Amino acid sequence: MALIATLLRQLLWLPVVIASVGLFGLMVLTFADVLLRSAFNAPIEAATELVRISMAIVVFSALPMLAARDEHISVDLLDGLFQKFRLTRIRDGIIQIVCGVILYFPADRIIDLAERERGYGDRTEYLNIPTFYIGWFIAIMTFAAAAVMVVRGLVILFAPSRLELLEK
Numbered sequence: 777m778a779l780i781a782t783l784l785r786q787l788l789w790l791p792v793v794i795a796s797v798g799l800f801g802l803m804v805l806t807f808a809d810v811l812l813r814s815a816f817n818a819p820i821e822a823a824t825e826l827v828r829i830s831m832a833i834v835v836f837s838a839l840p841m842l843a844a845r846d847e848h849i850s851v852d853l854l855d856g857l858f859q860k861f862r863l864t865r866i867r868d869g870i871i872q873i874v875c876g877v878i879l880y881f882p883a884d885r886i887i888d889l890a891e892r893e894r895g896y897g898d899r900t901e902y903l904n905i906p907t908f909y910i911g912w913f914i915a916i917m918t919f920a921a922a923a924v925m926v927v928r929g930l931v932i933l934f935a936p937s938r939l940e941l942l943e944k
Contacts, residue, residue: 784844792837799830799834802830802831802834805827806827822902839921840924843876865936868929870933872926879919894908
C-alpha cells in the first residue's frame with residue numbers, strides 16, 4: 777500500500793508542475809505585454825489568447841492535487857452537528873465520493889464540446905492553435921480530479937488510517 781501511495785503522490789505532482797510552469801509563463805507574458813505596451817506602444821497581439829489558455833492550464837492542472845489533499849473550498853455550516861453525532865468521517869467520505877461522481881458529468885460534456893471543436897476545425901484567432909486540445913486537457917484533468925475524489929472518499933470510509941499516505 778505504501779508503494780502505491782508513493783506512486784500516486786509522485787503522479788499528483790506532475791499537474792502541479794504543469795500549473796507552476798503555466799503560472800510563471802502567465803506572469804512573464806503579462807510583464808512583457810505591459811512593458812511593451814507602455815514603453816514601445818507595441819502590445820503582444822496574442823496576449824489575450826495566451827492568457828486564456830494559461831488560465832485554463834493553471835486552474836485545471838491544480839484540480840487533481842487540490843482534490844487529493846482536500847484543499848478545495850468547503851462550507852462548514854453543519855460541522856458541529858456531525859461532530860456531535862460522530863458522523864464526520866462518514867459525511868466526508870460520502871461527500872468525496874458524490875462530488876467525484878458528479879465531476880464525471882461536466883468532464884464528459886467537455887469532451888463532447890472538444891470533439892465538436894475538432895470537427896468544426898476551430899482554432900484560436902492569432903496563434904491558430906486548435907482549441908480542442910485545451911478542451912481535452914480540461915476534460916482529462918477533471919476526470920483525474922473525479923477519480924482522486926472517489927478514491928479519497930473510499931479511503932476515508934474504509935481505511936482512514938491510510939489517509940495520511942495521500943496527504944503527504
